Amino acid sequence: MALARVDWQDVSPHVREVIESRTGPVRSARTVSAGKHSAVALLLDSSGGRVFVKGLRTDHVGIMTQAREAVIAPFVGAVSPRLLWWVEADGWDLLGFEWIEGRHADYRPGSPDLPAVVEMMQRLGTITCPDLPEVKRPEKRWRKYVDDPAELEMLTGSTLLHTDYNPANVLIDSSGTAHLIDWAWPTRGAAFIDPCVLVYRLIADGHTPATAEAWVRDTPAWATALAEAIDVFARANARVWDELAAEAPEDRWKRKMSEVTREWAESRRGTARTSR
Incomplete structure (x- = not known):
């Protein structure tokens, strides 16, 4: 079953602050509809460029998938978007990826x-x-x-x-x-x-x-x-x-x-x- 998505405006102020400390101020945000297994799936247009952010609550049964993506990312840059950062804040585990237009x-x-x-x-x-x-x-x-x-x-x-x-x-x-x-x-x-x-x-x-x-x-x-x-x-x-x-x-x-x-x-x- 697909997880309900959390929009940017519904992310807690502290989590938004943590994300923007890595991206720069966010000018616009769009929730990405594709995919089923992330509660957070956001395309952020920030002063530092465009970033795709995906995340799960740290107590979610599928949280290990976040760690798998994070640890494998340095090895797969030849075929996959770069992982820019990995952070935990207010019970959220979040990955920030290079955005590829496609x-x-x-x-x-x-x-x-x-x-x-x-x-x-x-x-x-x-x-x-x-x-x-x-x-x-x-x-x-x-x-x-x-x-x-x-x-x-x-x-x-x-x-x-x-x-x-x-x-x-x-x-x-x-x-x-x-x-x-x-x-x-x-x-x-x-x-x-x-x-x-x-x-x-x-x-x-x-x-x-x-x-x-x-x-x-x-x-x-x-x-x-x-x-x-x-x-x-x-x-x-x-x-x-x-x-x-x-x-x-x-x-x-x-x-x-x-x-x-x-x-x-x-x-x-x-x-x-x-x-x-």
């Missing part, structure tokens, strides 16, 4: 954004993954969802993974360059996992499993992966989404993702429907 990526078949998204994903694949406690590990993240614990070995690796290629997490700027945002689930694992995540997101936006896989099949991460390892991830990921959908049956988006990920996993066994 729009969310279009994943539909025929979209001109797709080559830029794949290129950005490959740039990310060249970044050394830091060994940080906040970075997730496949052997813990997907342990519940494999047929045999031994299969987890195929998901391990040293690649820095984003693992959430929701098109809302990809910005396309005026030059056509793709930028990756919302690092809530950074993971250190096998290089082919991010291409897998992009595949099922493409299917969700109208691609067939075959055409979705065609977009990533020439990437080194996919081309060098064992088909069996991709199958393991596809099955495990489908079970994750089945569980999420079962926990929130009223959430149509989670139900759709459950259907999409199962369709992809089944297609790799040759049992998926031939038409959508």
